[in-house]
Amino acid sequence: GEIACSKPVASDKKWLGEERIVGLSGKICKPQLAIILGVSGQVQFTVGIRDAGTIISINNDEKALMNNMADYVMIADLKEVLPDLNKALG
DSSP states (O other), X not given: OOOOBOHIIIIISOSSOGGGBBSTTSXXXXXXXXXXXXXXXXXXXXXXXXXXXXXXXXXXOTTOHHHHHOSEEEEOOHHHHHHHHHHHHO
């Protein structure tokens, strides 16, 4: 698997390097499975992920645009979901 991010995560928060940006200002990716965590779903990001095989959106905002393009949606707080998700995937 690969870890990627939206531009604000790399440029503003500096949590990941800019080489990890997906979207208009970054890379286009076509993974079989994309687990999207807390992304609003603005076109700047979604253009980079729209060709994924299956998209799972985990977001605490039930009205996030990302949820509209996702195959599966979980409305939840990331802080509560990530520990269990990490165990399941790890």
